[in-house]
Amino acid sequence: MTSIKQVETKNKYGSMADLLRRMGGRWLIHTAIVTLTLFVFALSATAGWDAFLKYRDATRMLRANEMADRLIVASGVYAMERGLTAGALGADAPADASTLRQIAALRANADREWRAALVIAHEYAAQLPTASAFAANLELAQRDYAALEAMRGRVDVDMRAARHNVSIEQWRGAITDFIVAAARLRESSFLSANLPQDATRLDLALKHAIWVISEHAGLERGTLAYYVGAGKPVPAAQLDELKSFRGVVDNALGSLLARKTQSDTPPPVREAIAAMEERFIGRYNVVRAEVYRAAARGDYSLNGHAWMERATDAIDSVLAVNTAVTRAAGAQADAIARESLARLVLHGTLFVLAAALGLFSLTKVRYTANVLFHQKELAEVTLYSIGDAVITTDAAGNVEYLNPIAEEITGWQSTEAHGRPLAEVFRIIDGLSREPAVNPVEECLREGHVVGIANNTILIRRDGTELMIDDSAAPIRDREGRVMGAVLVFYDVAQQHNAPHLLSHQATHDALTGLYNRREFERRLAELVADAKNLKHQHVLCYVDLDQFKIVNDTCGHAVGDNLLRQLTYLLKQRVRGSDTLARLGGDEFGVLLVSCPLERALTIAEELRRVVTDSRFAWQGHSFVLGASIGIVPITFESVSPAELLSEADSACYVAKEKGRNRVQVYTPGDVELARRHGEMQWVSRINEALAADRFVLYCQPVVPFSDSARRHCEILVRMLDEKGELVPPMAFIPAAERYNLMPAIDRWVIRNAFGILGRCEHNKHDSRCATYNINLSGASLSDEGFAEFVSTEFAISRVPAGSVCFEITETAAIANLSQAMQFISVLKALGCRFALDDFGSGLSSFVYLKNLQVDFIKIDGNFVKDMVADPMDHAMVQSINNIGHVLGIQTIAEYVESEAIVERLRELGVDYAQGYAMARPGPLRDCATWCAFARPA
Numbered sequence: 001m002t003s004i005k006q007v008e009t010k011n012k013y014g015s016m017a018d019l020l021r022r023m024g025g026r027w028l029i030h031t032a033i034v035t036l037t038l039f040v041f042a043l044s045a046t047a048g049w050d051a052f053l054k055y056r057d058a059t060r061m062l063r064a065n066e067m068a069d070r071l072i073v074a075s076g077v078y079a080m081e082r083g084l085t086a087g088a089l090g091a092d093a094p095a096d097a098s099t100l101r102q103i104a105a106l107r108a109n110a111d112r113e114w115r116a117a118l119v120i121a122h123e124y125a126a127q128l129p130t131a132s133a134f135a136a137n138l139e140l141a142q143r144d145y146a147a148l149e150a151m152r153g154r155v156d157v158d159m160r161a162a163r164h165n166v167s168i169e170q171w172r173g174a175i176t177d178f179i180v181a182a183a184r185l186r187e188s189s190f191l192s193a194n195l196p197q198d199a200t201r202l203d204l205a206l207k208h209a210i211w212v213i214s215e216h217a218g219l220e221r222g223t224l225a226y227y228v229g230a231g232k233p234v235p236a237a238q239l240d241e242l243k244s245f246r247g248v249v250d251n252a253l254g255s256l257l258a259r260k261t262q263s264d265t266p267p268p269v270r271e272a273i274a275a276m277e278e279r280f281i282g283r284y285n286v287v288r289a290e291v292y293r294a295a296a297r298g299d300y301s302l303n304g305h306a307w308m309e310r311a312t313d314a315i316d317s318v319l320a321v322n323t324a325v326t327r328a329a330g331a332q333a334d335a336i337a338r339e340s341l342a343r344l345v346l347h348g349t350l351f352v353l354a355a356a357l358g359l360f361s362l363t364k365v366r367y368t369a370n371v372l373f374h375q376k377e378l379a380e381v382t383l384y385s386i387g388d389a390v391i392t393t394d395a396a397g398n399v400e401y402l403n404p405i406a407e408e409i410t411g412w413q414s415t416e417a418h419g420r421p422l423a424e425v426f427r428i429i430d431g432l433s434r435e436p437a438v439n440p441v442e443e444c445l446r447e448g449h450v451v452g453i454a455n456n457t458i459l460i461r462r463d464g465t466e467l468m469i470d471d472s473a474a475p476i477r478d479r480e481g482r483v484m485g486a487v488l489v490f491y492d493v494a495q496q497h498n499a500p501h502l503l504s505h506q507a508t509h510d511a512l513t514g515l516y517n518r519r520e521f522e523r524r525l526a527e528l529v530a531d532a533k534n535l536k537h538q539h540v541l542c543y544v545d546l547d548q549f550k551i552v553n554d555t556c557g558h559a560v561g562d563n564l565l566r567q568l569t570y571l572l573k574q575r576v577r578g579s580d581t582l583a584r585l586g587g588d589e590f591g592v593l594l595v596s597c598p599l600e601r602a603l604t605i606a607e608e609l610r611r612v613v614t615d616s617r618f619a620w621q622g623h624s625f626v627l628g629a630s631i632g633i634v635p636i637t638f639e640s641v642s643p644a645e646l647l648s649e650a651d652s653a654c655y656v657a658k659e660k661g662r663n664r665v666q667v668y669t670p671g672d673v674e675l676a677r678r679h680g681e682m683q684w685v686s687r688i689n690e691a692l693a694a695d696r697f698v699l700y701c702q703p704v705v706p707f708s709d710s711a712r713r714h715c716e717i718l719v720r721m722l723d724e725k726g727e728l729v730p731p732m733a734f735i736p737a738a739e740r741y742n743l744m745p746a747i748d749r750w751v752i753r754n755a756f757g758i759l760g761r762c763e764h765n766k767h768d769s770r771c772a773t774y775n776i777n778l779s780g781a782s783l784s785d786e787g788f789a790e791f792v793s794t795e796f797a798i799s800r801v802p803a804g805s806v807c808f809e810i811t812e813t814a815a816i817a818n819l820s821q822a823m824q825f826i827s828v829l830k831a832l833g834c835r836f837a838l839d840d841f842g843s844g845l846s847s848f849v850y851l852k853n854l855q856v857d858f859i860k861i862d863g864n865f866v867k868d869m870v871a872d873p874m875d876h877a878m879v880q881s882i883n884n885i886g887h888v889l890g891i892q893t894i895a896e897y898v899e900s901e902a903i904v905e906r907l908r909e910l911g912v913d914y915a916q917g918y919a920m921a922r923p924g925p926l927r928d929c930a931t932w933c934a935f936a937r938p939a
Contacts, residue, residue, distance in 0.1 A: 087226025229304020628663030863897025
């Protein structure tokens with residue numbers, strides 16, 4: 001990596017200044033700038049070309065891996081075909097239909113993988129020289145495959161007629177030649193280009209062993225499948241050959257197992273090898289030994305199908321290792337490709353900037369000598385620092401500039417860090433002692449020479465995470481030799497060094513927030529449970545679940561959500577004691593262990609944590625988000641059963657907190673009355689199901705009246721439930737339980753089916769063409785139902801209700817909570833001609849961004865703003881702003897809860913399009929659509 005070499009410049013620049021004064025200096029300045037520009041051109045072009053080559057080779061690595069995987073799978077299946085066909089050729093009778101079908105299936109599977117690999121191989125060969133070893137192996141493999149195809153035709157005739165025109169040796173020779181040619185093709189793909197050495201070694205070493213196991217175990221599987229299925233003894237010569245193959249397989253297995261203990265083997269590969277060890281060496285070897293013991297006599301304890309199942313499972317475990325190897329090598333190649341592409345973009349940008357700077361400088365250079373030498377020194381330092389993180393400071397050690405890589409590594413933006421002491425932005429510690437390390441810039445400014453960073457130096461980023469870094473700092477001098485500042489160049493070497501302290505830290509900490517992870521949290525919880533049982537100490541477990549965090553993720557993306565979690569982490573850490581444990585347990589879930597803490601004090605701390613979350617405001621692109629926190633608390637006492645039980649109890653308490661309205665603290669109490677309430681809600685479940693089964697729902701409707709006589713009239717269709725005595729049940733009595741227990745999709749389907757039936761009849765008898773739009777409410781659960789759009793389309797077809805006469809209403813909060821599903825649902829039904837209204841707008845986050853994404857036709861302004869808008873200026877302003885923005889976006893507006901003539905007049909003044917409420921008309925049974933439209937007077 002780059003290091004900075006200090007240049008002693010006092011005498012050198014002094015003589016240059018004299019020369020500039022004697023010669024006027026301008027032409028020399030131009031010459032220097034042109035030379036510097038050309039130097040940047042050359043350096044950028046060279047570095048960019050190198051980045052391009054690395055990017056190209058990394059992408060080749062990915063394609064080579066894909067081809068190799070297909071060839072390995074194909075070779076294993078070809079080996080099965082080889083063994084099964086050899087067994088059939090050695091029989092005295094024609095092969096039975098079952099054997100022929102098995103051979104045909106094996107050929108089809110193997111050929112499919114070979115053809116897919118062949119497509120990749122041709123693409124790969126086109127990028128290499130014509131006379132490359134890979135091209136030669138490709139030609140050989142194709143020739144051997146053609147020979148194999150010809151041999152298959154001859155073999156098929158012999159198997160059906162029990163003739164022996166083709167010997168077993170000829171058959172094996174033909175198919176083995178092709179398998180070996182495919183292996184050469186696979187291995188040459190990794191040696192034919194400048195692929196990453198670590199990934200190449202990993203692929204060649206492990207995939208060769210996997211190929212050996214797959215081929216020989218496949219041959220063994222196919223051969224024994226024939227004899228076990230036929231119940232025949234294996235001829236002695238063939239049995240000896242199979243045992244020799246078994247020795248080859250066992251030897252290759254040994255090399256795979258050796259990789260499991262090597263430190264450079266990626267963890268997923270180790271796990272796959274461990275699983276293979278259990279399935280192949282453990283379970284499969286027992287079955288294989290039994291078959292070999294019975295092979296000479298033919299009295300097998302299992303049938304051919306069972307043998308194939310066991311052998312296939314064992315070979316699949318080997319192929320799983322191959323998949324893990326491919327993913328590990330692919331991840332490394334992906335990382336190289338991304339890094340190379342980033343460097344290519346960087347150098348291309350630098351190339352263009354250098355050209356622009358050179359052209360501008362040749363015509364506009366008016367800089368003084370001091371500025372020229374200062375900029376020249378900075379330019380030289382920048383050239384040395386391409387690709388690394390760079391921080392420059394003034395003579396006092398205050399930050400002046402961070403390049404993009406430094407911003408990424410430190411977590412600070414250049415504009416935020418400007419003017420701050422370097423020690424605040426660049427916090428480093430000794431990786432072994434964990435003590436603060438000497439800042440290299442301070443020593444550089446004091447001593448006036450290049451200073452390197454000591455080994456095992458750790459940078460603590462702004463979010464608290466840690467990185468191992470390396471490199472040096474150098475002074476920047478003016479033409480008199482005075483130190484003007486310093487430049488610090490560093491880079492992340494954590495992966496290269498594989499530092500033990502970082503491995504330990506990463507094993508116990510969350511990568512995103514730097515907090516303890518769930519594994520370490522559960523370990524510490526187990527210690528506190530043991531302490532409470534043995535020493536009778538009391539501790540407390542807090543389970544924190546963020547409210548509405550999913551909305552931020554769905555709306556702004558996971559990157560913004562991650563940043564929000566980091567900010568929250570910083571705030572929460574300030575509210576827990578040094579002896580306590582704060583951990584991230586999942587996506588938006590945190591855990592807190594309060595050590596030696598009475599319950600009363602724990603409640604105070606939990607309330608402080610909740611308030612920290614609630615009081616925080618998180619901004620993104622002009623939008624502000626307010627979150628809450630539901631917290632469940634469980635005391636840890638000598639009566640506590642286990643860590644798992646405590647976590648379950650804390651989760652239950654947290655659930656009750658959410659059920660009570662979210663953003664609150666709930667202590668777990670066995671037999672809580674909340675459970676009784678939930679039991680009552682469960683009774684509603686049975687009542688709703690009975691009402692659905694007995695068709696005890698009725699439809700009402702309420703006019704939505706336009707302010708313009710020429711506008712289309714609307715009726716909102718409402719649902720009511722009849723109890724067992726035939727009395728009306730208001731919707732708020734049963735809708736909450738239906739939403740909580742996922743019964744709303746069934747109710748929505750009932751409403752649509754019955755409403756469409758009535759509307760279909762109304763359409764034939766309507767008296768006013770303007771009464772053409774019927775609003776039907778949909779729940780958030782129906783938006784998430786993948787089959788709901790198809791159901792609605794089918795009902796349109798059955799009832800023949802025009803899709804343009806139906807407007808579906810979805811609430812703002814339901815749309816945001818199911819944003820992607822809502823967009824898809826709207827897109828599908830809009831294609832049929834349906835319209836959509838966003839209900840209760842203003843009750844949720846009220847971000848007008850959603851309006852553009854959801855493409856709705858109407859906004860229904862939340863009635864809580866409308867009903868008090870005459871007396872409350874704030875509500876009036878909200879109604880006005882929603883109406884104005886809706887009209888700017890081409891969306892019509894509907895005001896809800898219109899309950900007085902004063903509200904009607906005020907809405908008319910604002911230009912709202914529709915009104916709905918008791919001042920216009922009360923809901924009534926949906927019997928005659930034309931009648932309802934008729935009595936709904938214009939506002």
